[in-house]
Amino acid sequence: MDDKTMLMAIAALIIAALIIVYLLIRNVRNSNLKKDIAALNVRFNAIKSVPLAFKLNKAQAMARRNEETASAVAEYYSRYEEAEKHIDQIQELMNGVDDAVSSRKYKAAKSALKVIEENIADSEKEVNDIDVFLEQFSKKEEMQREYSAKLKEDYRETKLMVHENSGALSIAYQGIEKKMENIESLFSSSEEWMYGNEYLKAQDDLEEIEKSIDDIKKTVVVIPGLIQDVKGVLPSMIDEVKRQYALARQRGVYLNHIEIPERIEKLEGLLNDNAKNLLGADVAGIGDDVKSSKDELRAIIDSLEAENDAFRKSKEANEHLWNNIQEMIKLEHYVRTSFEAEKDRFGFDDMIPELDNQKTKIEIYKQRFKDISEGINTNDRPSTLIIGDVSKAVENSSADIRTLNAFKSKIDKSATDEQRAISQLMKLQVVINEVEVKVKEYHLPAIAGTYHEDLVKGKQYIEEIKKRLSDIPLNIDELNKVLDEAIDFIYRFYNNVNNVVGMAIMVENAIVFGNKYRSSSPEIDSELSKAEFSFINGEYTRAMTMAISCMEKMFPNASVDEKILENA
Numbered sequence: 001m002d003d004k005t006m007l008m009a010i011a012a013l014i015i016a017a018l019i020i021v022y023l024l025i026r027n028v029r030n031s032n033l034k035k036d037i038a039a040l041n042v043r044f045n046a047i048k049s050v051p052l053a054f055k056l057n058k059a060q061a062m063a064r065r066n067e068e069t070a071s072a073v074a075e076y077y078s079r080y081e082e083a084e085k086h087i088d089q090i091q092e093l094m095n096g097v098d099d100a101v102s103s104r105k106y107k108a109a110k111s112a113l114k115v116i117e118e119n120i121a122d123s124e125k126e127v128n129d130i131d132v133f134l135e136q137f138s139k140k141e142e143m144q145r146e147y148s149a150k151l152k153e154d155y156r157e158t159k160l161m162v163h164e165n166s167g168a169l170s171i172a173y174q175g176i177e178k179k180m181e182n183i184e185s186l187f188s189s190s191e192e193w194m195y196g197n198e199y200l201k202a203q204d205d206l207e208e209i210e211k212s213i214d215d216i217k218k219t220v221v222v223i224p225g226l227i228q229d230v231k232g233v234l235p236s237m238i239d240e241v242k243r244q245y246a247l248a249r250q251r252g253v254y255l256n257h258i259e260i261p262e263r264i265e266k267l268e269g270l271l272n273d274n275a276k277n278l279l280g281a282d283v284a285g286i287g288d289d290v291k292s293s294k295d296e297l298r299a300i301i302d303s304l305e306a307e308n309d310a311f312r313k314s315k316e317a318n319e320h321l322w323n324n325i326q327e328m329i330k331l332e333h334y335v336r337t338s339f340e341a342e343k344d345r346f347g348f349d350d351m352i353p354e355l356d357n358q359k360t361k362i363e364i365y366k367q368r369f370k371d372i373s374e375g376i377n378t379n380d381r382p383s384t385l386i387i388g389d390v391s392k393a394v395e396n397s398s399a400d401i402r403t404l405n406a407f408k409s410k411i412d413k414s415a416t417d418e419q420r421a422i423s424q425l426m427k428l429q430v431v432i433n434e435v436e437v438k439v440k441e442y443h444l445p446a447i448a449g450t451y452h453e454d455l456v457k458g459k460q461y462i463e464e465i466k467k468r469l470s471d472i473p474l475n476i477d478e479l480n481k482v483l484d485e486a487i488d489f490i491y492r493f494y495n496n497v498n499n500v501v502g503m504a505i506m507v508e509n510a511i512v513f514g515n516k517y518r519s520s521s522p523e524i525d526s527e528l529s530k531a532e533f534s535f536i537n538g539e540y541t542r543a544m545t546m547a548i549s550c551m552e553k554m555f556p557n558a559s560v561d562e563k564i565l566e567n568a
Helices: 003-049 052-062 067-102 106-164 166-195 199-251 260-279 286-346 352-378 383-442 451-470 476-517 522-536 540-554 560-567
Strands: none
Touching: 003 067, 003 106, 067 106, 106 166, 106 199, 166 199, 166 260, 199 260, 199 286, 260 286, 286 352, 286 383, 352 383, 383 451, 383 476, 451 476, 476 522, 476 540, 522 540
């Protein structure tokens, strides 16, 4: 092969190699370009696959009744529309890239990819922002469904509880069943609203369901007690009020002011309304009605008891008033008669004006008694008012009786004190005479020097009492003063003389008894002689001591007093 041919061959090989390298490079570039296009397609498809329209419709439905939320949804709706336009623009760019690649305009395609990538990045951020905002509504839907499921479970338990307590629910059971049927309808309604993306309406149904379930639970708890009150306790209380009312009327008690029939009629009407509400398991307000009805019935019973008690006490008090009137009549007559008879003797102050005043009061009390008796018998006034009038009359008449009794006591005391003084005077005279006789009878060898003085003083007291008794008017206070002094002095004098006489007699008996033993004991003789000397000198206590001492020596184991008394 010549040189020229060889060069041509080498050149051909080089050209072929260059072509191959070029083709390889172009293929690599095309492959990378396709990979980039595929990656962008994946990102773009991911953007398009986000269900913004569905979520947005849901958000619009849920935000329909909230102005603030609806405004935010509207703002994001605008952003959604812009995002959709942006996606459409990216789609057009993607289509252009595909056309460029098909036309092998790789450079133009590559340049377009950079623009598409930037747009996709912006679109991803925007779509993500919108999706994050809308996602909260999806969570609300999920929470709403969970809320619905919880309510269904709660309803199931409540239904079971109602069934278990059907006996205690009695007349209200059918009403509760209707409420449960309404709950079931609400469950169906809420499901339909959620299916139609009407979440706010569904929420309203669910909240009403929850309220209804709570209402049934509370109703099941309170209805047995309410039924007992409405069907048992209150009717019994009303019957008891009617019975007591009838009895009081039969006794003649005035009761018109209490308006019992009207109040009972009103309570029975309320009771009937509550019974009807219980049939529908509507317990709202029944508890308050029951409490107010019980309070009203207790108030009526208290009023009845007060009027019955006042009626009884009015009669008793009026009888007391009549007794007081009779007592006043007797006392006034007694005091007036006694005063006229004794006023000069005792020097009383003039009682006639006060007695005339008391006589006038008696006539007033008689009229008061008559008026009160008519009020009680004609049954035209409440006894609770009558009792006040008659009690006041009794109180005043009792005070007047005390006044008359004070006058009577004053007159009676004067007469009694005079009789007492006369009686005591006679006793004191007897005591003085007895003292004189006793002293003379026993011929005592000696007596106290004050004896004669005390005897004279005692007789002077007696004369002073006689003088006081003869005074007109009689001064009772001065008489009692002298009499008390005389009694104290004369009886003390009498006791002193008795003691001396008794002592002297005992000494004399002891000495006489001891005389039997003088001859047998010089010591006894000496001691008795000393005792006799003391006796003669009036030293009776000293003489008694000596005589007793001698007796104890003679009879150490015997009772000296018994020996002396035995000898006497």
